[in-house]
Amino acid sequence: MMSANLDDLSAAVRYALETTRATTVCPFHDEVIIRVGDDAAESHAYERAKRILRSDGTTFEAGALREEIARQLASAADGRCPKCDRAG
Ligand SMILES: [Zn+2]
Incomplete structure (x- = not known):
């Protein structure tokens, strides 16, 4: 996880x-x-x-971040893992 490439919007989110x-x-x-x-x-x-900085020193655009988070x-x-629910 810590080695994820945070230049990528979805990985950063x-x-x-x-x-x-x-x-x-x-x-x-x-x-x-x-x-x-x-x-x-x-x-x-x-x-x-x-606040995540990409390797070029820039941050992600706020609107894009909000959309990707959503x-x-x-x-x-x-709330719960559906696979665990099914097994239990
Ligand atoms: Zn599970």
Whole structure:
């Protein structure tokens, strides 16, 4: 995760969401991203993503970040891993 290429918008947003605990990866299914549902963490993720510097020293455009954060949160599982739910 720490070696992710943060020049990429979706990788940078994913990093910001995970490090602020707005999202978490299922410990049993590492392809499943779970939205924790914490509003404070989600706005913190946005603030963090805004400060990520690309290798050319620039930051991401605010509107693009907001859209990508919304997209990733919308595609994440809500609160619980659906695969664990099915198994349990
Ligand atoms: Zn799971």
